[in-house]
Amino acid sequence: MASLSCLVLLSLIFSNFAHSLAGYYTSKPLAYNVPKKPMNVIDSCWRTKSDWAINRKALADCVVGYGKATLGGKYGAIYVVTSPYDDPVNPKPGTLRYGVIQSIPLWIIFARDMVIKLKNELIVNSFKTIDGRGAKVEIAYGPCITIQGVTNVIIHGISIHDCKPGMAGRVRSSSTHVGMRGGSDGDAINVFASSNIWIDHCYLARAKDGLIDVIHASTSVTISNNYFTQHDKVMLLGHNDKFIADKVMKVTLVFNHFGEGLIERMPRVRIGYAHVANNKYDEWKMYAIGGSANPTIFSEGNYFVAPDNRSSKQVTKREATNWQNWKWQSSKDVFINGAYFVPSGYGSSAPLYTRVQSFTVAPGYMVPVLTSNAGPLRCLVGKPC
Template sequence: MATSTQLFFFLPAISFLPLIASSSYPYSIPQTTKNLVLNTIDSCWRANSNWASYRQALADCAVGFGKDAIGGKYGAIYKVTDASDDPVNPKPGTLRYGVVQTRPLWIIFAKDMVIRLKNELIVNSYKTIDGRGANVEIAYGPCITIQGVNHVIIHGISIHDCKPGKSGMVRSSSDHVGHRLGSDGDAISIFGSSNVWVDHCFLARSADGLIDIIHSSTSITISNNYFTQHDKVMLLGHSDQYKEDKIMKVTIAFNHFASGLYERMPRVRFGYAHVVNNRYDGWKMYAIGGSAEPTILSEGNYYIAPSNPSGKQVTKRIAKKDWKNWKWRTYKDAFVNGAYFVPSGYGTCAPYYSSAQAFVAASASLVPALTIHAGPLSCIVGKVC
C-alpha cells in the first residue's frame, strides 16, 4: 500500500480532467488513480479542478441512507462575510441569517473565520453549509441544531469545544423566533429530522455528544469526518423507551475515529446502523455499542484495539437480557492488536439500500488510505481538493 505522503503527492496528477459544462458531474472518476485512493464519495467530485464553479454538484455524491439529502442544491449561493452572531435578529452576511431562511440556499464562506455562536444555530430545511475554500470553525459556544427539518448538508467545517445553549429567544426561520430551553452542548444535534448528510467535518471536545441523532430522525449519512478527543462520540436513538426510533436508518462511512475517544462510535438504540469502511484508532471503553435491540452491520472497518489488555472488545451491549437475539454482525472487518467483535442474532443484517443509495464496501485493508483525508479538506479554487 502507498504511504500517506505518496497518496497526497499524486493528487495533482489528475488535475487535467476536463472542465464540466453542467451542474452535475457527467462522469465517474475512478476510485484509484496512480497512488491516489479515493472512496466512493470523494471519487464523485474531488478530482475535478473546477469544483468551485459547480459546488452544488456535491449534493449528487452522497451514498447510503442519506443519499437523497439535497441541501440547497436548487437554491442560490449565499456567501458568509461576517463572523458575528445575533440569535434573534441576525444580520445579512452572517451564517445564522443564511441558515434560517425559508428558501433553499447553498451557503459558502468568503474567508477564513471562527464563528462563536451566542446560542444554538437552528438550521432550516434545504440548506447546505459548505466550507470548501476557507478554514471555517464553529467553536467556543453553542453549536448546530437540526430539528424538525429535512434536506440539510454540512460539509467541510470544524466544529469543536461546543458549549450548552442558554434559555432564551432564538430565531429558527426568517419569520419565526421562539423561546428555547437551552441546548445540551452537542456539536451537531439531529432531532426529528430526515435526509441529512454530514461530510468531511472535524469534531472534537464538546460538552455533550459530537453527533446526536434522535427522536425519529432517519435517512442520514455521516461520512469522511475526523473525530478526536471526546467521551460520548455519537448517539443514535433518544432513550430505551422511545420506540419511535425504530424507523431510524443511518450510514456511517469513511470516518476516522482518532485518538482520545472513549465510547459511542456509535451507540445505537432501536434503529439500524450500517457502519462501513471506518478507521478506529483505539477506544477507552468500546467502539460499537447499543441497547434496546438495535440492528448493526459492521462492514469492512479497520479496528485497532487499544493497548489495554481488558479493552480489546469492539462491542458493548448495554442490556439486562435478550441481547443474544440482537442482530449485530461483522463482515470483512480487519482487527488489529487483538481487537475482536462479538456478533449476535439470526437472519439477515443487510441494509436493503435502494439502487441509488447502494455502494460497494471497499476491502478493510484499504481503509487507512480511504480515510487519510477525513475531516475538512484544503481546497483551493482552480485546483483539485
C-alpha cells in the same frame, strides 16, 4: 508426483478458505500493496474536478447510503457568509445565522477563513448546505448546531469543536419565527426529528455533550469522511430505550476516522438500524460500537485497532443482559492488536438499500487509505481538491 499434486490442491483450498473469513485478525497494522491514494466513492465523485468552486452544487449528487436523497440547497441561490458575527434573535445579512434560517433553499459558502463563536444554538432550516470548501471555517467556543424538525440539510467541510450548552432564551429559527428555547445540551451537531441529512468532511472534537446525536425518529442520514477526536461520548443514534419511534431510524456511517482520545459511542445505537462501513478506529478507551434496546448493526469493512489495555479489546458493548438475539454482525472487518467483535442474532443484518443508495464496501485493509483525508479539506480554487 501424485503427492505433489495433492499438496498444491490442499494449498489452494486453504488459501480460498482463508480469504473467505468474515474478518482479519492481526497484532500489527497490515501492509498490503494498496494503490497510492485511491479515493473512496464519495470523494471520487467530485474531488478530481478542478471546477468544484464554480460547480459546488454537484457535491449533492455524491452522497451514498441512507442519506442519498439529501438535496441541501442544491436548487437554491449561493449565499456568502462575510462576517463571523452572531445575533440569535435578529441576525444580520452576511452572517451564517441569517443564511441558515431562511425559508428558501440556499447553498451557503464563506468569503474567507473565520472562527464563528455562536451566542446561542444555530437552528438550521430545511434545504440548506453549509459548504466550507475554500476557507478554514470553525464553529467553536460556544453553542453549536441544531437540526430540528427539518429536512434536506448538508454540512460539509467545517470544524466544530469546544461546543458549550446553549442558554435558555429567544432564538430565531426562521425569517418569521423567534421562539423561546430551553437551552441546548452542548452537542456539536444535534439532529432531532429530521430526515435526509448528510454530514461530510467535518472535524469534530471536545463538545460538552455528544459530537453527533441523531434522535427522535430522525432517519435517512449519512455521516461520512469526518474526523473525530478528543471526546468521551462520540455519537448517539436513538433518543432513549423506550422511544419506539426511533425504530424508523436508518443511518449510514462510512469513511470516518475515529482518532485519538475517544472513549465510547462510535456509535451507540438504540432501537434503529446502523450500517457502519469502512471506518478507521485508531483506539477507544471503553468500546467502539455499542447499543441498547435491540438495535440492528452491520459492521462491514472497518479497521479496528484495539487499545493496549487488555480489558478494552472488545469492539462491542451491549447495555443489556438479554442481547443474544439482537442482530449485530461483522463482515470484512480488520482487527488489530487483539480487537474482536462479538456477533449476535440470526439472519442477515445487511442494509436493504435501494439501487441509488447502494455502494460497494471495500475490504477492511483498504480503510487507512480510503479515510486518509477525513475531516475538512484544503481546497484551492481552480485545482482538484
